[in-house]
Amino acid sequence: MMKSKILIYGILVLAIIGIIVFVSIYLQPTEPTLLKIEANPTKGFYWPYYLYIPGRVWTEADGKTYLLVEPNNSPEPSDDQSVHDEWARKRIESIGAEMAEDLGVTVLIPTFPRPKTPEFSAIGIDNETWTYSLVTQALTRDTLLTEIDGLERLDLQLIAMIDDARERLSQKRINIADKVFMMGFSTSGYFTNRFTLLHPERVRAAAAGGTVGWDAVPLKEWNGIKLRYPVGMRDSESLVGKEFDLETFRTIPLYIYAGDQDTNDSVPHVDMYEAEDARLILQNFGESIIGRWQFRKKMYGSVGSKARFVLYPGVGHEMTDEMLSDVKAFFSEQMARSSE
Structure with missing residues (x-):
């Protein structure tokens, strides 16, 4: 006994x-920590970023964890950089902190500007001349091509921030995986989707919401229709110096979501799409927002993408608690698979 x-x-x-x-x-x-990392042009980024470290950091069996990146999203253009800084700080102190603590991952939010000047003019699909500012935080075509000091290649600046954050975290004995999680809604949803298409080798999984009107698809053409960025990825090499890597992109789990009552259609706006691109979208994929959504879903499926397209009934252009909960569940699922 x-x-x-x-x-x-x-x-x-x-x-x-x-x-x-x-x-x-x-x-x-x-200890839960919020850091503001100042700009470091020598390292390749011209704007500060915020970094949140949760109270408990989840790791895989190999000791590595994930960095969750959410591009910043300022509601309106402004030449006052403190406006964009404050929006980024508020975001990381609220949703960013919540995601970090619930998932056990570190979170990075840049403070990219969305300047009001200089202003540009272009003829829209209504044949009227419109004045607009760069929507830098959506990684538009104009943004990728700009030569304005400090605004050049924000996609590469974000990569430099990610690398810098990885180095800083390693000094705290927090080892970050080679690929990041990304999430965004509305303007930052566009940035998230487009960054993932441009740099799939950098992304482990991504959730992009509120991009219901249209956003770039992982194709160079569709039924003979040539799709340049940001309609598709035909001219990726001329824009960013490398061909679109479809093989890597199709391995990335994606959660693409919106409300089925979302009428925030970016296609007709000259600051988001040049007239020739807007006409191509409307003439070939339809006037209906939801109809275009279904087209995108079909196009992603045609290349074997691991994308889930989810519409939330009765929801407009807003990120609801249910959406946020589902995004958390999506990333939790990826973390569980990483541990298998």
């Missing part, structure tokens, strides 16, 4: 030790 009790006690002790070891593998205790 005594031997049996000793055996049972030994098994319990080993089980407790096993649980402790398991937790230490998957969770590293830290």
Whole structure:
């Protein structure tokens, strides 16, 4: 009897030790920390970024965790950089912190400007001349091509921020995986989707919401129709110096979502699409927002993309609690698969 009790006690002790070891593998205790990293042109980024480290950091069995990147989204253009900085800070202190603590991952939000000047003019699909500012935070075609000091290649600046954050976190014994999670809604949803298409080798999984009107598809053409960026990816090499990597892109899990009552259609707006691109979209993929959504879903499916297209009934252009919960579940699913 005594031997049996000793055996049972030994098994319990080993089980407790096993649980402790398991937790230490998957969770590293830290103090919740919000850092503002100043611009560092030498390292390739001309604007500050915010970095949030949660109280407990989830890790894979190899000791690595994920960095979740959310591009910043300022509601209106402004030449006052403090406006964009404050929107980024508020975002990381609210949704960013919530995502970080619930998932156990670090979060990065840049403070990219959305300047009001200089202003440009272009003829829209209504044949009227419109004045507009660069929608830098959507990674538009004009944004990729701009030569304005500090605004050149924001996609590469974000990569430089990610690399800098990885280096800083490693000094805190937090090892970041080579590929990041990305998420965004509305303007930052466009940035998220387009960045993932341009740099699929950098992204582990992405969730892009509120891009219901249209956004870039992983194709160079469709039924003979040539699709240049940001309709498709035909001219990727001339824009960013490398061909679109479809093989890598199709391996990335994507969660693309919107409300089925969302009428925030970016296609007719000259700051988002040049007239020739807007006409191509409307003439070939329809006037209906939801109809175009279904076209995009079909086009992603045609190349074997791991994209889920989800419409939320009765929801307009807003990110609801249900959407946020589902985005968390999506990333949790990817983390669970990483641990398998």
